[in-house]
Amino acid sequence: MSSTLAPARPARITLALRDSSTMLRRNLLHARRYPSLTLNLLLTPIVLLLLFVYIFGDVMSAGMGGGDRSDYIAYIVPGILMMTIGGTVVGTAVSVSNDMSEGIIARFRTMAIHRGSVLVGHVIGSVLQSVASVVLVGAVAVAIGFRSTNATPLEWLAAFGLMALVALALTWIAVGMGMVSPNAEAASNNALPLIVLPLISSAFVPIDAMPGWFRPIAEYQPFTPAIETLRGLLLGTEIGHNGWLAVGWCLALSALGYFWSKAVFDRDPK
Amino acid sequence: MPSFVMPTSRQDDVRTPPAAVSALGLRKSYGDKTVLDGIDLRIPAGSVFALLGPNGAGKTTVVKILSTLVTADGGQAQVAGHDVTASPHGVRAAIGVTGQFSAVDGLITGEENMLLMADLHHLSKREGRRVTAELLERFDLVEASKKPASTYSGGMKRRLDIAMTLVGDPRIIFLDEPTTGLDPRSRHNMWQIIRELVSDGVTVFLTTQYLEEADQLADRIAVLNDGKIAAEGTAEELKRLVPGGHVRLRFSDPTAYRSAALALREVHRDDEALSLQIPSDGSQRELRSLLDWLDSTGIEADELTVHTPDLDDVFFALTGGGDMNNQPKEAVR
Numbered sequence: 001m002s003s004t005l006a007p008a009r010p011a012r013i014t015l016a017l018r019d020s021s022t023m024l025r026r027n028l029l030h031a032r033r034y035p036s037l038t039l040n041l042l043l044t045p046i047v048l049l050l051l052f053v054y055i056f057g058d059v060m061s062a063g064m065g066g067g068d069r070s071d072y073i074a075y076i077v078p079g080i081l082m083m084t085i086g087g088t089v090v091g092t093a094v095s096v097s098n099d100m101s102e103g104i105i106a107r108f109r110t111m112a113i114h115r116g117s118v119l120v121g122h123v124i125g126s127v128l129q130s131v132a133s134v135v136l137v138g139a140v141a142v143a144i145g146f147r148s149t150n151a152t153p154l155e156w157l158a159a160f161g162l163m164a165l166v167a168l169a170l171t172w173i174a175v176g177m178g179m180v181s182p183n184a185e186a187a188s189n190n191a192l193p194l195i196v197l198p199l200i201s202s203a204f205v206p207i208d209a210m211p212g213w214f215r216p217i218a219e220y221q222p223f224t225p226a227i228e229t230l231r232g233l234l235l236g237t238e239i240g241h242n243g244w245l246a247v248g249w250c251l252a253l254s255a256l257g258y259f260w261s262k263a264v265f266d267r268d269p270k
Numbered sequence: 271m272p273s274f275v276m277p278t279s280r281q282d283d284v285r286t287p288p289a290a291v292s293a294l295g296l297r298k299s300y301g302d303k304t305v306l307d308g309i310d311l312r313i314p315a316g317s318v319f320a321l322l323g324p325n326g327a328g329k330t331t332v333v334k335i336l337s338t339l340v341t342a343d344g345g346q347a348q349v350a351g352h353d354v355t356a357s358p359h360g361v362r363a364a365i366g367v368t369g370q371f372s373a374v375d376g377l378i379t380g381e382e383n384m385l386l387m388a389d390l391h392h393l394s395k396r397e398g399r400r401v402t403a404e405l406l407e408r409f410d411l412v413e414a415s416k417k418p419a420s421t422y423s424g425g426m427k428r429r430l431d432i433a434m435t436l437v438g439d440p441r442i443i444f445l446d447e448p449t450t451g452l453d454p455r456s457r458h459n460m461w462q463i464i465r466e467l468v469s470d471g472v473t474v475f476l477t478t479q480y481l482e483e484a485d486q487l488a489d490r491i492a493v494l495n496d497g498k499i500a501a502e503g504t505a506e507e508l509k510r511l512v513p514g515g516h517v518r519l520r521f522s523d524p525t526a527y528r529s530a531a532l533a534l535r536e537v538h539r540d541d542e543a544l545s546l547q548i549p550s551d552g553s554q555r556e557l558r559s560l561l562d563w564l565d566s567t568g569i570e571a572d573e574l575t576v577h578t579p580d581l582d583d584v585f586f587a588l589t590g591g592g593d594m595n596n597q598p599k600e601a602v603r
Contacts, residue, residue: 022389030377033418107373107434110337112363113390268340 012114019114023121030095031129038129041091044195045084045137052076052204053144064209070145077141078230079203082223084137085130085167086194089174092126093194096178097187106269119261123171130167131160148234159233162246166226169250170194172257179264198223222249288351290315290442290473291336295345298331305331307497308345313490315441318464318474320488322481327494329477330370333446336475337367350442366440370447372427373434376420380411380430383419387437405433409463425456432463443467445476449483461486481579493588500588509579511587515552517560519571520545530569552576 031038052060053073061072099105099122108118138146151159174191181187200214201223207215218224225245232239289312296309305328313319323329334340336349338358346353352360367373374383381402388398406412409429414422419430428448435443445464449457464487467474478484484491485505492502501511509515520543521527527544531537538547550556557576564571 018392019390022386025389026375026378026386029382033377102375103369103371103373104375106339106369106371107367108390109339110362110365110367111390111438112359 016114016117016120019117020120020124023117024124025121027121027125028128031125037091037095038088038133041087042084042133042136044087045080046140048083049076049080049137049141050144060205064206073141073144073146074235075231076204077138077146078234079198079201079223079227080141081134081137081163081230082166082201082227083195083198083203084133085163085170086198086223088130088133089126089167089170089194090188090191091129092122092171093174093178093181093187093191094184096122096175097181098184100179101183109269116262116265119175119265122175123168126171126174127164127167130171131164134163134167150236151234155233159230162226162229162233165247165250166222169222169253169257172254172261174257176257176260176264179261197221198227201227203227222246222253225249288315289313289348290317291319291347291349291475293332293336293345293347296332296335296342296347297344298328298335298340298342304497306335306342309494309497309499311347311492311499313473313475315473316468316471317489318468318476318487320484320491321475321477321494322479322484322491323477323494324479328497329494330446332494333367333369333444333475333477337365337444338362339367364440365442365444366435366438367444368428368431368435368446368448370450372431374419374422374427374430377418379416380419380422381406381415383430383434384415384437387434391438393437401437405436409433425452425459428452428456428460429463432460436467440472442473442475445474447477447479450479457483495588515550515579516547516577517550517552517557518545518547518573518575518577519564519569520573520575522572526570530571533567533569546571547577550576552578 053069053076057069057072061067061069061075064072064075099118105118109115148156174194177190178187181190201218201221203223207218207224210218225242226249228237228242229239229246231237232242291311291313293309293311296306296311297304298306309328309332311319311332321329321332331340335342336347336354338354338361341355346355348354349361350364352358352364354361374380375386378386384402384405385398388401393401406415409432411426411430411433414426419427422430432445432448448464449460452460461483464474464476468487474487476483476487488505490503491505491508493500493508501508503511516538519530521530522544524544527546531539531546534546534548540547548560550560
């Protein structure tokens with residue numbers, strides 16, 4: 001065997017890390033070069049935040065058993081932050097769908113690189129974008145009076161960790177949606193549930209205040225436990241079993257999105 | 271060794287160069303449409319091979335299978351000594367592919383595209399920059415290197431595409447219709463580029479719709495029609511198969527046309543266009559004797575043109591039914 005003479009072949013994991021970070025750089029370059037898509041998606045949660053606080057705020061807070069507008073700001077900010085993630089990953093679905101129609105993906109498939117690196121690059125890039133978006137929307141929330149003074153640094157850290165985990169889960173799902181969509185319009189339609197689900201969660205009104213028949217829909221979906229957990233971490237409300245539920249949802253969705261995307265990517269292209 | 275799988279018994283007694291690409295009985299269908307119906311290929315290392323065929327013949331599918339982009343339904347193929355199904359990674363490490371549709375990232379600049387390739391080939395930063403600068407220079411892209419690739423013209427995109435393919439220094443290059451859609455100048459530039467590749471000892475597998483292109487570039491040509499190899503050989507061998515070379519006489523006076531048609535008899539008549547086609551290989555000797563004969567019979571055409579075989583002729587000859595259909599493959603080999 002002449003293997004001693006040949007240069008050592010890099011381990012699989014080294015190859016995977018290296019190629020994935022190259023692909024991540026490519027994605028961040030795209031995001032930096034064309035920031036309009038990301039910024040457009042940021043508008044929705046900010047507009048909703050302002051709308052619900054300044055236009056509907058008095059009615060909403062009155063309807064929720066007294067309290068003033070600042071109480072309502074505190075109530076909806078966790079939901080708005082989760083919605084921000086949902087909006088950002090819609091952009092991911094669109095950009096994955098666009099990317100898959102590009103000739104360069106065919107080139108990547110014929111190169112001796114880690115096969116999943118294209119997708120991993122998209123996912124990590126999108127999670128970073130989600131975190132950045134959350135920070136921006138959070139800054140707007142703070143500017144209009146949101147305060148989370150009671151939270152400990154550990155709770156802050158946990159809140160960030162939770163949002164990153166939600167972003168990871170939703171991103172993998174969005175990548176799968178982008179991969180099965182033939183074009184950008186279809187991708188944006190397919191990813192619509194990621195924006196609609198927070199609207200029908202406990203983001204804007206408590207589940208108790210909803211009609212009875214609707215409560216199961218609002219309760220048994222990933223956004224509600226995630227939002228309740230975030231609320232608990234930032235504002236000190238009761239978290240209960242929502243923490244485990246949120247983590248469980250995230251892990252399950254991540255796994256589902258990962259295997260789904262991988263299966264689609266491994267299929268022969270048209 | 272994978273190459274022993276190939277039934278090359280005819281060539282076993284002669285020393286042949288190792289095959290860079292070999293395929294046996296490749297099959298592929300999409301739905302109930304059979305695209306490839308048993309393709310055999312053997313391409314010696316360091317040669318240029320052209321797969322010639324009309325749109326929809328299956329050329330791109332052959333490239334996709336050999337470059338591990340799609341899997342064949344049947345048959346086997348080795349590229350650079352690796353089986354495309356069993357060891358796709360080995361194949362990928364040896365090849366470069368420039369597809370029919372540009373495989374560049376339009377959102378980033380030409381230079382960034384090149385550096386991306388360098389990173390994916392695990393070149394060091396310094397080496398990546400060196401190779402990028404060198405190839406951008408070689409393909410005349412320095413000026414445009416800081417502009418997004420989506421703003422490039424067709425010819426520039428194709429050059430960037432090939433430059434990106436060359437970053438990893440592949441030993442076998444697949445070029446799927448490298449000149450389709452290019453203007454004549456870009457086409458000639460591309461031919462020059464391909465010739466340079468060959469002089470570096472690279473094996474080139476190219477597909478084309480143009481006989482002239484195959485003629486210019488390839489050592490061997492296979493004609494793909496309807497999912498099958500209709501003929502294979504050198505350009506010369508193929509042209510001999512094709513009776514499409516002819517001299518065309520065009521008349522403006524119907525009377526002159528009719529009398530010429532009567533006098534010449536053994537010709538293909540086109541009464542609408544008032545033109546006659548006389549089979550000819552286009553050589554000086556044949557033309558001279560033809561002209562002498564026309565003079566002696568007093569025929570004066572208004573226009574005389576010499577046609578050498580083109581792709582149309584090849585296809586009419588190879589697929590037009592009759593005996594030609596079954597013979598060419600054996601006849602050429």
